[in-house]
Amino acid sequence: MKARHKRMMFIVIGLVAVAAIAALILNALQSNINHFYSPTEVVASEAPKDRTFRLGGLVEVDSVKREDDGLTVHFNVTDSAEIVTVQYTGILPDLFSEGQGVVAQGKLGTGGVFMAEEVLAKHDETYMPPEVADALEKAKGAAE
Amino acid sequence: MIPEIGQFALIIALCLAILQGIFPILGAQLNIRPWMAMAKPVAQGQFIFIVISFACLVYAFVTDDFSVLYTASHSNSLLPTQYKVAGVWGGHEGSLLLWVMMLGLWTFLVSIFSKNLPDEMVARVLGVLGLIAVGFLLFILLTSNPFERLLPAAPDGRDLNPLLQDFGLIIHPPMLYMGYVGFSVAFAFAIAALISGRLDAAWARWSRPWTIVAWSFLGGGIGLGSWWAYYELGWGGWWFWDPVENASLMPWLVGTALIHSLAVSEKRGGFKSWTVLLAIIAFSLSLLGTFLVRSGVITSVHAFATDPERGTFILAFLVVVVVSSLLLFAWRAPKIGQGGKFELVSKETMLLANNVILTVIAAAVLLGTIYPIIIEGLASVGVIEATNKVSVGAPYFNAIFVPLLVPLVFLVGMGPVARWKKADMPDMLRQLRWAFIASAIVAVIVPFLMGGWSWMAALGMVMATWIVTTAIYSLRQRFKATNPELPWGHRLNAIPRSFYGMHMAHIGVAICIVGGTLVSNYMSDKDVRMDIGDTVTVGGYTFRFDGVIETKGPNYMSNQGMIQVLQDGREVMSLKPEKRVYTVQTMPMTEAAIDTGVWRDLYVSLGEPVSGGAWSVRVYHKPFVAWLWTGVILMVLGGFTAMTDRRYRVMARKERKATAETGNLAAAKIATEKA
Numbered sequence: 001m002k003a004r005h006k007r008m009m010f011i012v013i014g015l016v017a018v019a020a021i022a023a024l025i026l027n028a029l030q031s032n033i034n035h036f037y038s039p040t041e042v043v044a045s046e047a048p049k050d051r052t053f054r055l056g057g058l059v060e061v062d063s064v065k066r067e068d069d070g071l072t073v074h075f076n077v078t079d080s081a082e083i084v085t086v087q088y089t090g091i092l093p094d095l096f097s098e099g100q101g102v103v104a105q106g107k108l109g110t111g112g113v114f115m116a117e118e119v120l121a122k123h124d125e126t127y128m129p130p131e132v133a134d135a136l137e138k139a140k141g142a143a144e
Numbered sequence: 145m146i147p148e149i150g151q152f153a154l155i156i157a158l159c160l161a162i163l164q165g166i167f168p169i170l171g172a173q174l175n176i177r178p179w180m181a182m183a184k185p186v187a188q189g190q191f192i193f194i195v196i197s198f199a200c201l202v203y204a205f206v207t208d209d210f211s212v213l214y215t216a217s218h219s220n221s222l223l224p225t226q227y228k229v230a231g232v233w234g235g236h237e238g239s240l241l242l243w244v245m246m247l248g249l250w251t252f253l254v255s256i257f258s259k260n261l262p263d264e265m266v267a268r269v270l271g272v273l274g275l276i277a278v279g280f281l282l283f284i285l286l287t288s289n290p291f292e293r294l295l296p297a298a299p300d301g302r303d304l305n306p307l308l309q310d311f312g313l314i315i316h317p318p319m320l321y322m323g324y325v326g327f328s329v330a331f332a333f334a335i336a337a338l339i340s341g342r343l344d345a346a347w348a349r350w351s352r353p354w355t356i357v358a359w360s361f362l363g364g365g366i367g368l369g370s371w372w373a374y375y376e377l378g379w380g381g382w383w384f385w386d387p388v389e390n391a392s393l394m395p396w397l398v399g400t401a402l403i404h405s406l407a408v409s410e411k412r413g414g415f416k417s418w419t420v421l422l423a424i425i426a427f428s429l430s431l432l433g434t435f436l437v438r439s440g441v442i443t444s445v446h447a448f449a450t451d452p453e454r455g456t457f458i459l460a461f462l463v464v465v466v467v468s469s470l471l472l473f474a475w476r477a478p479k480i481g482q483g484g485k486f487e488l489v490s491k492e493t494m495l496l497a498n499n500v501i502l503t504v505i506a507a508a509v510l511l512g513t514i515y516p517i518i519i520e521g522l523a524s525v526g527v528i529e530a531t532n533k534v535s536v537g538a539p540y541f542n543a544i545f546v547p548l549l550v551p552l553v554f555l556v557g558m559g560p561v562a563r564w565k566k567a568d569m570p571d572m573l574r575q576l577r578w579a580f581i582a583s584a585i586v587a588v589i590v591p592f593l594m595g596g597w598s599w600m601a602a603l604g605m606v607m608a609t610w611i612v613t614t615a616i617y618s619l620r621q622r623f624k625a626t627n628p629e630l631p632w633g634h635r636l637n638a639i640p641r642s643f644y645g646m647h648m649a650h651i652g653v654a655i656c657i658v659g660g661t662l663v664s665n666y667m668s669d670k671d672v673r674m675d676i677g678d679t680v681t682v683g684g685y686t687f688r689f690d691g692v693i694e695t696k697g698p699n700y701m702s703n704q705g706m707i708q709v710l711q712d713g714r715e716v717m718s719l720k721p722e723k724r725v726y727t728v729q730t731m732p733m734t735e736a737a738i739d740t741g742v743w744r745d746l747y748v749s750l751g752e753p754v755s756g757g758a759w760s761v762r763v764y765h766k767p768f769v770a771w772l773w774t775g776v777i778l779m780v781l782g783g784f785t786a787m788t789d790r791r792y793r794v795m796a797r798k799e800r801k802a803t804a805e806t807g808n809l810a811a812a813k814i815a816t817e818k819a
Contacts, residue, residue: 006487006488009488010488017500021504021508021548024543024544024547024548025508025511025544027543028539028540028543028544029511029512029515029536029540031539031540031543032536032537032539032540032543033515033534033535033536033537033540034534034535034536034537035531035532035533035534036532036533036534036535037532041532052537054535066754069673070673070754070755070758070759070760071671071672071673071751071760089671090671091379091671091749091751091752091760091762092751092752093379094378094731094732094733094734095731095732105537130533131533134533
């Protein structure tokens with residue numbers, strides 16, 4: 001193979017690979033981004049109906065209820081302005097508790113109940129996810 | 145008094161670091177011998193003072209000195225002593241001090257093991273390391289002083305986060321930091337080489353063992369972190385694509401590319417600019433990781449209390465490092481010569497492809513990790529419309545990782561067999577035909593043995609078997625090439641250790657792939673409510689719940705579940721998962737019970753008490769999960785084996801001699817290679 005042809009081969013292979021990889025990455029990114037919504041936004045129907053998103057706020061005090069199977073849990077998430085009920089089946093993370101910040105990932109179900117597939121764990125009980133802090137701040141601002 | 149000594153020692157270390165960063169580099173530029181000669185003693189002194197400082201902080205922890213704010217917030221008088229020591233790096237300030245001590249240790253090691261290097265090189269390398277130390281010591285002293293007093297003293301400490309009261313925490317951060325910081329040595333070598341313009345095979349040979357050791361530590365640290373998450377977080381996951389995990393994975397990926405690229409730079413004098421660039425990127429990613437962890441800009445489960453001021457400092461430091469080293473690179477790189485020519489099908493091309501893939505994976509991980517910041521940043525300057533906060537889910541990373549891993553693994557098999565300069569593809573395919581066949585057979589058989597066909601499992605098994613069989617072939621070829629007259633032992637000894645190391649690491653990758661693939665595809669789990677006497681069957685094992693008993697630890701109360709495991713009706717073992725409450729912060733903690741085996745782990749963790757003695761219980765059967773960490777251990781051992789290769793010592797000694805005699809042997813060597 002001549003040097004010029006060889007260089008062309010390198011370039012062509014390189015370009016094809018780059019294009020394929022870029023397509024792969026963009027496609028993966030497109031379909032795996034989750035947006036965050038506060039309870040106020042969910043109540044105002046701003047959240048998507050059939051896409052996974054994240055909901056965050058504080059777990060309302062005295063709202064955690066367990067069904068008889070011992071695994072299905074209902075609780076309310078609030079940003080102090082609005083409330084969304086969340087349903088989750090499974091074992092909750094250690095640091096989940098009433099009055100604390102929480103972020104859940106899932107979809108909206110019938111009757112405005114948020115069906116969580118995952119309740120995100122945190123490692124430190126004083127930690128407040130920035131999104132939640134932000135949502136609380138906004139709700140507070142709206143109230144004033 | 146002791147804490148003040150600690151802080152004072154830190155200030156002295158800073159002064160020494162400033163000297164270390166200025167005079168040796170200037171000395172090397174202006175050819176002032178005494179200034180260059182300062183490098184070693186000053187660097188060693190700097191390390192000693194940091195060790196003193198660190199010891200003072202350990203002392204404050206061990207003696208329960210709660211007049212120190214950091215101790216009061218991360219320890220408690222009831223904490224067992226080993227966790228008091230580990231508590232030193234259980235928070236922001238102390239872990240930075242550990243960071244700096246590791247940097248000091250690396251610097252110290254460079255100053256000890258650099259007898260074979262030219263004096264200018266040593267001076268420049270230590271000088272660059274000194275400048276990095278200045279940045280971090282300033283950072284500690286200005287924004288994160290671990291010795292800050294709390295007056296009046298707290299009666300007792302707030303306790304260490306219970307998740308961190310664990311053997312994993314004792315060793316995970318030191319190992320991880322050793323790796324993170326280790327790339328600063330590769331970086332310093334690259335910068336020193338750019339300044340001197342001496343980017344030759346000798347430079348690559350000096351930098352290789354250091355880079356390999358750093359890479360091994362980082363890999364080991366990541367593996368330990370993953371293992372810790374697996375058994376400590378109570379839900380059996382081993383990789384979450386959390387920003388902080390990604391922060392450590394990115395420099396590892398780039399570091400992996402770097403050690404392969406260094407091979408080409410050493411053996412063929414090629415890829416030199418690229419190698420230098422990778423060294424710069426690997427270290428920059430380590431700094432970026434520190435920034436991500438410490439600034440709190442990204443939601444992560446590694447949520448330490450954060451402080452914007454600290455984030456700004458590290459970001460500024462990162463920008464200074466990246467911009468100045470890239471400027472230096474842009475200025476000097478055009479002078480770096482080309483390496484030897486190579487054909488389209490050759491070992492060089494395969495290593496190039498390896499580098500491209502690893503860099504692309506690292507870039508994709510980086511994109512996914514900082515995407516939320518990018519979006520927010522673009523929205524804040526009005527380029528795009530402001531949206532709600534976004535997060536990138538784990539499926540994104542999996543979707544990228546798996547398709548890119550396939551060609552990479554193919555290359556892992558081909559690369560070692562391929563020849564430099566020009567390889568013959570049909571011939572290689574003929575040589576490796578048995579590896580292909582074996583891989584296909586294993587890929588078909590294993591999924592059925594595991595209990596059901598799965599394309600992903602088959603793909604994973606093809607990849608793993610391919611790596612192992614090609615490694616065996618490659619080792620056999622190498623053995624055949626040794627002198628057949630010699631006895632076996634001598635022949636095995638004639639193969640360089642770096643060659644063994646490489647194959648150990650590659651086989652480690654294969655074992656990781658087996659573990660990851662099989663556990664992801666064949667894991668079974670159940671979340672159940674269990675009354676006393678209830679049973680649940682998972683993966684062929686029956687778990688019987690015999691209730692909980694209350695026990696008491698040194699600083700926690702615990703509910704211990706009694707679970708009997710039965711196989712074919714016989715009791716085979718009992719597992720005792722715990723639900724602890726750490727009394728100081730009344731923080732609950734799940735302590736899973738795990739029976740580890742070669743073929744499977746049984747994993748049980750307690751949820752919450754439900755009613756009348758019943759608990760929610762989570763039971764997992766995880767086939768081959770321990771292979772993940774076994775593979776990591778093999779990679780680490782492979783790295784250390786390669787590092788001990790004779791030629792790094794012998795050649796370096798020879799070269800120094802030759803350099804002294806003839807001026808520059810290495811340059812001459814490259815010239816002959818080109819010709």
